[in-house]
Amino acid sequence: MSLRSVLLGAAALSAIAPAAFAERGSDGHVNIIYWQAPSVLNPYMSGGTKDIESASMILEPLGRFDQDGNMVPFLATEIPTVDNGGVSEDLTVITWKLKDGLKWSDGTPFTSADVAFTYDYCTAEGFGCAQGAKFDSVESIETPDDLTVVVTFKTPQPNPYLPFMGNQSPILQKAQFENCLGEAASTCTEANFNPIGTGPFVVDEFKPNDVISMSANPNYRDPDKPAFATVTFKGGGDAASAGRAVLETGEFDYAWNLQLAPEVIAEMEEGGQGKTVVGFGTLVERIEMNLTDPSSDLPADVRATREAPHPFLSDVRVRKALSMAIDREILVEIGYGEAGRATCNLVPAPELYASPNTDCLTQDLEGAKALLDEAGWVDTNGNGIRDKDGVEMEILFQTSTNAVRQNFQDAIKAWWEMIGVSVELRNVSGSVFFGGDAGSPDTFQKFYADTEMYANNFDGTDPQAYLAQYRCDNEPQPDNQWQGENINRYCDPEYDALLDELAKTGDLEKRGEIAIKLNEMLTKESYTIVPLVDRGRVSAHSNTLGGVVLNTWDSELWNVADWYRIEE
Template sequence: MKLKSLLLAATAMGAMAPMAYADGHEGERGRDGEVRIIYWQAPSILNPYLSGGTKDIESSSLVIEPLGRYDPDGNPVPFLAQEIPTVGNGGVSEDLTSITWKLKEGLKWSDGTPVTSADVKFTAEYCMDPEGGCAQGAKFDGVTSVEALDDLTIKVTFDQPKPNPYGPFMGGQSPIIQAAQFADCMGARAPECTDANFGPIGTGPFVVTDFKPNDVITMVANENYREAGKPAFASVTFKGGGSAEASGRAVMETGEFDYAWNLQLAPDVIAKMAEGGKGVPVSAFGALVERLEMNLTNPSPDLPPETRATVAEPHPILSDGRVRKALSIAIDRELLVEVGYGDAGRPTCNLVPAPAIYASDNTECLTQDLDGARALLDEAGWTDTDGDGIRDKDGMKLSLLYQTSTNAVRQDFQALIKQSWSEIGVETELRNLDGSVFFGGDPGSPDTFQKFYADVEMYANVFDGTDPQAYLAAYRCGNEPKPDSQWQGENINRFCDPEYDALIDKLATTGDLEERGKIARKMNDMLTKESNTIVPLVDRGRVSGHAVTLGGVRLNVFDSELWNVADWYRKGE
């Protein structure tokens, strides 16, 4: 077993070399006035440890930063750290049980106080508090201690060799928060710290001046930002809400905004917008998968929240794998791509479609099979006894509530999938929720994707970097959102399989890249084609748009899209 190969590969990719992306554009900080960003899913919080929503992770990345990030090619690059630790540079121990990070000297928080290893240590304690329900808990899987060796040095120790030690403090999902600001926000108190969660003190290029949840954020340049002359913009207006279409028009047709995120629109619509001449679309493929999530628990409102959060009360319909598979193979994925994404989408049966070493040879779902779906439902005992076109069993109709966020493409998908399911005798109720609510982290809301108070839900997310270990570890038994975790947690399906958990542990100790690929592919298959707990639909290319006058943009599908906003600047007309 080649335990060090992954770490040596990181060195070979140039992980140690800091990278600059200023395009040669230099000058005074704030010289280019205002930049206007629009996300059609509005941020509801600026603390990614309390929300798994992409819009919250990305908006907060303007303010709080990790030790290292991933560049547009998937290479790890240092941000707050001096370099990316590897076996080659001595930052990762020979036995792979620890990683030691060194902060850059002279770093300051936006309030002018020094950034130290104590802040990094505190960040780990904050997320690892069992009562806090950290949304990024899988990033700290296997961590036994985080030590501040001196003011600039942090040592993370794992319970076993960790060939991929870049979980904690790496990527937009795991930034450093200020210990002084969040000191009284540990555990169950975490959601109560509104001032900190809405206006974190950070090291990033901008500082929050006002945050209206689910609406607009205003920011100004961080005068204590570590690089002279950056950011080029004096202020940011970050608008949330509306629709992908309105966002695209606001950049490419009217020029009202400079950057529009995630233009989840039909390709002909985007092309028409681009004719407006004010902006251009940019795209890239990574590992972003639009998929259906199957609820393995009973979501009935007649049950208490604790019961609805666990498999103690199995789903009366979807706990049968034959039903889940029938729902999957009844879907025409080619049609979904044609209608929703064109060249910016590819049908997939995989939760992890890339990089290639982790992509399973899983193609069974690509061909729609209505007859096969009907046969599976017959076998499971669901038949139409009263001739109304809807199958039933033991007095219960095969009726499902299918929810997602409000978006034109997603509503098209819902309509097409509902039609396919009707052809196999399934009744489907559709519900769409505002993305700010659906992807928000409000523990009091019944409509978050974490609570999953529906039978089926649809969305897309992705993992930082190029290694899916933490992403797949999210489905460990016990990692489900529940009342005593403030409804945070990544295992929203409440999937639990001891064999799967054993593979999580095995992947964490395997360094040989080929063997890691083999294990990850098996885990992907257990979640998808073997259990159909997750039903992948489309491998989505990321499409966003920016003004023709906005320079420095490098679309990044391996980290936050706003990862290098400090390098953005205004080009001449």
């Protein structure tokens, strides 16, 4: 079966069912807590989930993915397909029709010009757009009228739904951002902190790395939504305090990403104030290997760029040995229980795209030692640390501040030290680590460490754009304000060629084969990425909050317009 046949037979799905309320703002106030605080409300300025999801309450794409991974229209009248004439027979053009009468929250008309501008914004020279892979295949965008957007691709696209679909690719208002192109993007603080949107809420006040105050959008397209008049979106703290605030004290209505040991969550649920919701998608906790030298002794424009290869992680044998030393089953046990599965894959789902590789699931400390010996890394001075050519094998291992991640760090440090590697641990507030601030030395994009651990995933069910992040020359660096997606600075022309092949392959089985090969090049052949745990998403909501539908394929807040208060 080909993806083209899916396009031919697909029908645009109906809009989300109405929630159980009848008047905008009638249910008062709702409190949301994300223990990683948002740093910016422009998802093109940050790859951090907490920034993308908070922004999704304000900014919207043309279509989204529902809780089952199906495409649903939001700002568009329907999802374009070959059958309905929205996608050309040769798969080189997709035409979006916008809903008539849409307005920005400031009351001005939403038009096709805003959609075209969003493409110009993300692809502007001098700006390392955090979602740039979404637009890799676009040749041009035309707007024949205010309600029509015609996207022409460089080659036939069996999956033409990368631009403007999902929470990672929303539309920006041209009038607000037109002076923020290229190098000016990071200087537009007002726009980045207070974007004008079409979503159900507007920003009243944004305190970066702290709290967002929002109110119902007076120009939202459904006059009866949202049910809540105001929102407090609190950021910071830790997963445990966030969970308690919903499940035990009832202070908050929704808590995101309860990255806690299963017994801790079970104890919290005994508080009786709320319930957890769980779903598996494509969220993988992994270790990223820095292929470049993060040493502060290097000039700023060379540090952590491909101009300076890493002194020992540039050797694949070293990276493989570090992976072999890890016991992933123990990590699942101490961190996630039934909400986690040991994995060797960066892309664990859907099944079509998941590699059958299980090589990494068996810990092999002796094999890891032998591999390091083979690579010439031995302890020549008896201090317990392997060295070579005067370089000690010392690793700075960083991640965000979180109890589960710190437990993982402790375990991995112990295993790595067993094979003769010295490990220093560092943890950084998630608000900063995932914040994308070009001036901070502590972001995961800058990667001023040897290894780092985190999790993210892709929206929708197709991994093409996600895998395209690792294309050559897509790395964060000084001249793109440290906003590229290729965190490790990985570069392989063969990988890029396979990406190009994936982009033009329509047969689903063949797409699966190519995606699996790409995944294995990153994880099994190069060990640039060391997957650890396929994580189920665990969040919580109060017993009085209705309309919550956990979505692992888009933003968790994808249907916040449909949330409402349940009377006790």
